[in-house]
Amino acid sequence: MKERPILFNGSMVKAILEGRKTQTRRVVKSTLIIDQAEFECGNRPHVTRSEPNLQHYVDTDCPYGQIGDRLWVREAFMDLSGTGVEHRDSEGKLQKYAYAADCPKGSHGDESRKDFGLKWKPSIHMPRSASRILLEITKIRVERLNSISRIDAAKEGLHQLPATGRYVINKGDQYFGGASSNPIEVFSWLWEDISGSGSWGKNPWVWVVEFKVVSGGAG
Template sequence: MKKIMFNDKYSLTQAVLDGKKTVTRRIANPATDKQISFGNVNKEWYEDEEGKVYIPSYEIGEVIAISQNYKDAGYDGHSTFGDSFSIKSLPGWSNKMFVKAEYMPHHIKITAIRLEPLQDILEEDCLKEGVMFDDTIECYYHLEKGRQNGLSITAKSCFSELIDKVSSSGIWKSNPFVWVYEFELID
């Protein structure tokens, strides 16, 4: 089973767990010749106008574990995983990059995949990406360390700020192809 990480600084893991984030965009890099010829023959792939081939990391129907550090995933510091090591001594205790997918309690299922330029995102799709609307101030925002940030009059401009923070500064302006993965939380 594969795992997927969402940014905790911007409360995106929590947004997934709360059912507020149901789409994720991931930078799509053209496949190498080795990727094309090695084991990807039966996998869905896409080709752009220039003939570059893109192969998604996930497939429709695939179930993926949501990475959380073991502490946030609900394990206590005295748990072991059958190998007699205390879970608290493992790197995954405080860093979700090092957790094993099979020990994660929450999963998503990919329901749709498409390839598109980043800036093609629609206003309503920004709300599926973790952008929220505050009725009291009539403004879109995203969370940063649990506080409202990126206040904007459009969801798209708020999302552009969020994606630059999550992926890398200037990513919005460069408008790369992205994989758009729609998903549902299954547990």
């Protein structure tokens, strides 16, 4: 069993903490894997045989690890050591670190941070010791982004409104964009918010990493 870091933005961290997110999709960058995926779905008719197969790459070359491996979450954070500022969790325990996902823009916590002149450190700079969420990989596969099912789209961290059953993207204490009864549509908005305008239409091959929370979340 190995451990690797993985980055999530604040809204996705919150979704993990609340038990709404149990999958993540990341673009496949290896041309070898993309070529094999294209071959196995019939898009390379001039190729009659190709080895190794796609499952071999899934089993050996996923950059996020293999089933049973663990991912420690990197998120925007703050080390309060030496600042003179105290931060306590929901149980009143004194904490060394504060996390931006817990203090959305405009919240009391974020305004208090500004009052003390403190700044969030980007997630890429988080050390292992500051990570509060540990995930375990349960499944891995490669598929086209647009092939996502309605069930899986909801597992990407969408919020379902209890009154209407419609899906939205939750950012802090606010909803981003619109609402839809189709979770795939809402996930496409989320993907473009993270990856840029037009990125959904490109329909890239993606790693689908399913996980469960080992520590730090609702799971």
